[in-house]
Amino acid sequence: MPQLTDEAVPEQGAGTDEHLRAGTWMTPEAYGASRAALWTGAVVLVTDVDGRVLVQSVDYRADRLLPGGAVDAGEAPSAAAAREVREELGVDGYYPRGLAVDWIPADTPDIPAGMRFPGEILHVYDGGTWNQDRIDSVRLPAQEVTGIHFAEPADLPALMDAGDARRALSALRARINGCGTAVLEDGRPTVPTALDRLGVLRTRREPQRDAWNPGPVPARLPVRDRSGWLFAPDGRVLLLIARATGAAHLPPPTAAPTAGAVELGYRLGDQGAHARTAARLTGLPPASDPAYARLLATAEQVRELSDWGRAGDDELAAVHTARTHLSLPSPPRTPPTELPDSGTW
Structure with a gap:
């Protein structure tokens, strides 16, 4: 200065x-x-129990928006976020946790010249996960907001302005990372995490919403596929990310040498059972398939990157029981770590 x-x-x-x-x-x-003079705005990212993002339709533009709007003169951004959600959705709340702060440039396309847009600093707050009762409490105003919709994260670019979709996905990844507020420039993180670099959630998650059944697959049932909750020494699990699509997958139980394997449970699909194994990793060989990145993530992060419905909570509980059985620690939430192809921890 x-x-x-x-x-x-x-x-x-x-x-x-x-x-x-x-x-x-x-x-x-x-x-x-x-x-420099800049506008200030605040929006709120809300998900439902299936990890879909709340977007609203408005009467003044075709694309969807996160709840939120302009910060008034002298108003704190978090107060503006709460006020906007109350005005637009009729839901009271307090949203102190910031997910992202985005710098939006003055030359952003499609903004009417008459607005004399000087650029904007936009705060994205965490609205949390809303259950059905909270969703049912939504009351729309007489004008402006015409409806709400919970969208699969991968569908946001088709529903929203490109910059808004980038910002929403970056904020959602920041929430899953659990590493604090992400700094964005035009919706892109200035310090991308592994989830950002790999474009996780840019394609639709594969639904696996069938009921969770604990224990081994009965002999009378065909097994469609097997995947493993493979625990590293710090209590995190191995996760595969397809580099071409950003899709997240649990690895097969044979992805690395293990010990203490147990048949955790299964889901019964149309073509057979999706079986799950839990085991402790005893080593990590070099990567065998360059199409996949290997990450270490918490079990909760794997759950949030998956579309498993309510049965996913039952599976997650079984995973925690298995981790305790294997005498492994409960890891804190940190950004998933990408492992080197060499196989070194």
């Missing part, structure tokens, strides 16, 4: 001290005039 003076700024060479350089000293008025 320049040093301020109440005196007029002397011209360079007009008898000023040699150690003073032109432009180093400014009057408060000159300094204030030099600062």
Whole structure:
């Protein structure tokens, strides 16, 4: 910040001290005039129990929006977020946790020239997961908001303005990462995490919503596929991300050497059972398939990246029981770590 003076700024060479350089000293008025003016906005990211994102239809544009709007003069952004949700959806709440802060440039396309848009700093707050009772409590205003919809994350680019969709997906990944507020520029993280670099959630999640059944698959049932909850020594599990699509998958039980394997349970699909095994990783060989990145993630993060319906909670409970049985710690939520192809931990 320049040093301020109440005196007029002397011209360079007009008898000023040699150690003073032109432009180093400014009057408060000159300094204030030099600062960039930006709008400030606040939106709220809400999901349902299936991990879909709440977007609303409005009567003044075709694409969908997250709940939120402009921050009024003298208003805190978090207060604006709560006010906008109350005005637009009729739901009271307090949203102190920031997921992202985005800088939106002045030359953003499709903004009417008459608005004289100077650019904007937009805060994205975590609205949490709403159950059906809270969703049923939504009351829309007489005008502006015409409806709400819970959208699969991968569908956001088709429903929203491109910058809005980038911002919403980046904020959702920041929530899953659990690493604090992400700093964005035009919806893109300035420090991308593994989930950002791999474009996780950019394609639709594969639904596996059948009921969870604990224990081994009965002999009379065909097994369609097997996958494993393979625990690293720190209690996190191995997760595969398809580089081409960003889709998340549990690995097969044979992806790495293991010990203490147990038949955790299964889901019964149309073509057979989807079986799950839990085991402790005893090593990590070099990557065998370059089409997949290998991550270590918490079990909760795997659950949030998957479309398993309410039965996913039952599976998650079984995973925690297996982790305790294997005498492994409960890991804190940190951003998933991408493992090197060399196989080194």
